[in-house]
């Protein structure tokens with residue numbers, strides 16, 4: 001029988017160290033690396049693992065006891081096999097390297113820091129204002145927030161330092177899910193709780209936007225994580241800004257493009273000769289420019305203060321392009337002044353440059369209105385988000401042949417689903433309705449585009 005003595009490890013110079021939890025009892029069998037007890041200093045909480053498998057013989061410290069110096073005995077274990085040379089020897093003096101979780105060549109583990117914090121004075125939690133406690137400032141965690149807890153106070157694992165910190169800040173530890181071993185609440189959990197509460201918008205007025213809870217999806221299955229592309233991050237910020245600032249209305253209609261499609265097909269040879277692909281998109285841009293001219297409200301931009309507008313007298317249209325890096329919206333200038341072939345050529349060229357990531361900044365600026373065409377991809381309709389300070393955007397879905405009643409019988413017609421979203425601060429429903437009716441009429445009879 002060999003008795004190993006587990007001793008106080010090198011604590012990296014920490015002065016006040018306390019045994020905050022004993023996780024084993026005399027007579028208990030333990031495996032190598034199993035946590036025997038938890039030590040806590042003002043800087044860190046650390047688990048002390050068993051160096052080898054064996055049976056606990058004696059525990060030489062009590063929970064709450066102060067640990068005086070490195071090398072003091074803590075627990076005796078009867079181990080299977082010969083003792084290791086250094087298992088019972090005192091660790092290096094406090095000036096040596098801090099504890100590490102890397103097993104030594106003998107398979108022995110030193111104390112594992114669960115949390116390593118900066119000096120308390122270097123990272124003080126934000127001080128609560130006036131008589132308010134941090135807990136009063138902090139928003140309650142949503143019930144499905146994984147960091148919210150439902151256990152009673154009696155089940156809370158936290159050391160005296162953390163309890164004191166929580167008490168000083170007015171934080172109820174029962175509301176915090178610990179990140180330490182056995183869900184022990186550590187100093188960083190309390191600080192994070194207070195920080196999140198301070199950063200969260202106050203809900204007192206009822207107007208704040210509640211934050212979306214962070215979910216640990218790994219609890220439910222295998223996951224990987226990744227970073228948004230630069231364009232993806234910009235798009236996310238723009239979409240959120242536009243979604244939050246613009247009161248949206250979306251109106252739906254369908255243009256009968258049977259004749260347009262017949263005309264487009266009839267241009268197949270001419271398109272080949274010009275080496276230009278002729279899709280419905282240039283016709284749609286052209287119809288939008290004409291409808292904007294006749295419905296100038298949709299060609300306005302609202303001032304930041306919201307009490308003035310700018311009436312644009314040009315017709316530069318943004319065109320959403322799906323690229324490998326994300327969504328970009330280059331601008332086709334003076335659409336009203338250009339013919340269908342020129343527009344088709346420009347659309348193809350600018351979409352190609354967008355996909356190659358070769359757009360210039362000025363090619364992304366100055367749009368009055370945006371067209372987002374998902375027609376080549378599919379779908380029957382969607383609600384596009386206005387690209388503020390523009391006040392309207394047209395979503396185009398996939399055209400399909402449908403039976404249409406002509407007064408006597410059903411006839412097959414090619415219908416193009418359109419959805420117009422607009423900023424209801426600037427555009428009234430009647431304005432939107434007139435604009436969309438104009439677009440459908442122009443696409444239904446493209447001869448009107450000549451007028």
Ligand code: CAO
Nearest residue numbers: 279280281320321322351372373374375376396397398399
């Ligand atoms: N209904 C049916 N077919 C359509 C169509 C529609 N509404 N619109 C285009 N098509 C057809 C075209 O005619 C073409 O078919 P043919 O070769 O047989 O003629 C095919 O779809 C491919 O078109 P395309 O995508 O190459 O070219 P396009 O001019 O239609 O569109 C562009 C150009 C840049 C708008 C498009 O490629 C694109 O990137 N769309 C995505 C926009 C987007 O992501 N919007 C969402 C923004 S919000 O998240």
